[in-house]
Amino acid sequence: MSAGPIRTCVACRSVRPKRELIRLVCGDDNRVRVDSTGRAPGRGAYVCRSPGCVKAVQNRGRLAHAFRKSCEAGIDLSEEVRGPWRRESR
Structure with missing residues (x-):
């Protein structure tokens, strides 16, 4: 029996179930956004909920490689990612 879809974190390269990432x-405007529904159109990249992975993804150009194009991930991305991470870790 399968444990469900498996994905890889673009920051630390750990392999985890999709629901943990x-x-x-x-988007079309080259801005990176959190896809809370998991159904937004376009190429997706997965990141762990750890603050270290979120920071690494923004600083090392991992998103441009994962998306195969230049994308802008601003400071607001950190806050947007940390929001769901904090709520679900309680």
């Missing part, structure tokens, strides 16, 4: 999507 946060999906990021690069």
